[in-house]
Amino acid sequence: MIDVATLVEQARQGRPRAVARLISLVENAAPELREVMAALAPYTGRAYTVGLTGSPGVGKSTSTSALVSAYRRLGKRVGVLAVDPSSPFSGGALLGDRVRMQDHATDPEVFIRSMATRGHLGGLSWAAPQALRVLDGAGCDVILVETVGVGQSEVEIAAQADTTVVLLAPGMGDGIQAAKAGILEIGDVFVVNKADRDGADATARELNHMLGLGEARDAGDWRPPIVKTVAARGEGLDEVVEALEKHRAWLEEHGELATRRRRRAADEVEAIALAALRARIGDLHGDRHLANLAERVVAGELDPYRAADELVAGLTRG
Amino acid sequence: MIDVATLVEQARQGRPRAVARLISLVENAAPELREVMAALAPYTGRAYTVGLTGSPGVGKSTSTSALVSAYRRLGKRVGVLAVDPSSPFSGGALLGDRVRMQDHATDPEVFIRSMATRGHLGGLSWAAPQALRVLDGAGCDVILVETVGVGQSEVEIAAQADTTVVLLAPGMGDGIQAAKAGILEIGDVFVVNKADRDGADATARELNHMLGLGEARDAGDWRPPIVKTVAARGEGLDEVVEALEKHRAWLEEHGELATRRRRRAADEVEAIALAALRARIGDLHGDRHLANLAERVVAGELDPYRAADELVAGLTRG
Structure with a gap:
């Protein structure tokens, strides 16, 4: 268990090891990142x-x-x-x-x-x-x-x-x-x-x-x-x-600094949203649904776009 | 207007110009691709x-x-x-x-x-x-x-x-x-x-x-x-x-040929699904919703994950 609150507090105090550990969490796309970013937000x-x-x-x-x-x-x-x-x-x-x-x-x-x-x-x-x-x-x-x-x-x-x-x-x-x-x-x-x-x-x-x-x-x-x-x-x-x-x-x-930072934040939010959607799709891998779709595509029964539609439909319903 | 049916028919006959044009459509991610792939599916x-x-x-x-x-x-x-x-x-x-x-x-x-x-x-x-x-x-x-x-x-x-x-x-x-x-x-x-x-x-x-x-x-x-x-x-x-x-x-x-092709098709379907979701997110760019989220992230009021959650929620509702 990682104590995120303590780690963030130590990082704020400028403790190098805490900073290093937080960046490792980023690098490893650790599940704790959500909590880390929420805790850091007011100080950025x-x-x-x-x-x-x-x-x-x-x-x-x-x-x-x-x-x-x-x-x-x-x-x-x-x-x-x-x-x-x-x-x-x-x-x-x-x-x-x-x-x-x-x-x-x-x-x-x-x-x-x-x-x-x-x-x-x-x-x-x-x-x-x-x-x-x-x-x-x-x-x-x-x-x-x-x-x-x-x-x-x-x-x-x-x-x-x-x-x-x-x-x-x-x-x-x-x-x-x-x-x-x-x-x-x-x-x-x-x-x-x-x-x-x-x-x-x-x-x-x-x-x-x-x-x-x-x-x-x-x-x-x-x-x-x-x-x-x-x-x-x-x-x-x-x-x-x-x-x-x-x-x-x-x-x-x-006023360019604010503009650049807003653009950067928008890109970042978009990338995280996309990664989340990817993860949901990734969860479908190994799933019978995607396997069936792929099989039908290989057989020429279904084109990849219609298969993708079905995949997205299943996703956004979920 | 591109006459997809004719182009696909000509490509099937091995007409080089038709083949070249279809690949250009792929390269340019043209909207006609859906129709092209649907028409080609039975012949692949x-x-x-x-x-x-x-x-x-x-x-x-x-x-x-x-x-x-x-x-x-x-x-x-x-x-x-x-x-x-x-x-x-x-x-x-x-x-x-x-x-x-x-x-x-x-x-x-x-x-x-x-x-x-x-x-x-x-x-x-x-x-x-x-x-x-x-x-x-x-x-x-x-x-x-x-x-x-x-x-x-x-x-x-x-x-x-x-x-x-x-x-x-x-x-x-x-x-x-x-x-x-x-x-x-x-x-x-x-x-x-x-x-x-x-x-x-x-x-x-x-x-x-x-x-x-x-x-x-x-x-x-x-x-x-x-x-x-x-x-x-x-x-x-x-x-x-x-x-x-x-x-x-x-x-x-x-049985590896079939396995490899199914895996490839699954990857392809997944990539198209993801591109579609990306496009939906892209449509939100310039949209007030994403701009507001980005502004709140820059101000430190919202962390990028919660902002992304809101973006995804809006997307899958739509």
């Missing part, structure tokens, strides 16, 4: 969430770690959620880079968790937001959400943050890669890391061009800044924090 | 489906093309479905390799279609099976389903076939890669392509070892054969066909 909504994404090799993990340091210098409590949606068969996130985070391992004001969402259908959509709720409830001022890889799932997760940072590095053909994965559209702040290398200026220029930053815009529009960093040496991170704070102020001023 | 269930998967660089596309040739020598009508589930933002499948298929472009007994499933949630699960139904209804004896890349979605699609072929090539560290992606478990037939290169024997041995083929098994168990090919020169493909036919015979003998 304070944290500012920042999504970080970019191709492998741009220094995402190093940048995240350096950004944690920058926020710690400002006295902020920081949460880091490293999400690996592309680990289909592993029991946990494969994050070799997590070693970088060791710098912060003994800091009681930093919470670091990696999470494999294991490609559960619908899992991505609700798991990351709920892990964020836990870190939010634990009093984090800022939560950094780092995704591994650059598939669509990664992009979606990063885009769910209040502010999304897209990382690039010189000479990786990143421009094209980024455009392909659609990550340019989601960037609120761009970081060209490894700026001490050849080609950093060219990358920034190319990016500037691709973003059409030279073009005329409405006065109220947000112009994504491009910040150069050398994360491994901690250079430029204060400028990143500054850019993030500016974006946050812009979001608040334009 | 004949085709033998073969899934092909493997890491990029093993020569999947070349092997598929060579396998088409091998089946054509036997006088079979062949369908090829190249599925690209990882193209999130493209309007169509990005298959540069499709050029290889040009050999068969003028053969009226070969149907080749690429399909981007665009990462629609649940899209993967129903789109590929329905495209298979179209090719099946068009009288294909064999349908080869080739997936691009080796993510979980690719593995799932390949595993949905009657027989699944896993391709490897020498010296690519494939063993570990394959084990990581979980594709060893799904292989009914293994092909070591590029067998004229150094290390082909070592790859086959390593594979043999990883599959535990040396170990004792029940007499009735299927022992996945390992076939060596040089697809670019068309070598070894008749042996692949032979291995496939043996597996098919084994499936039929052990």
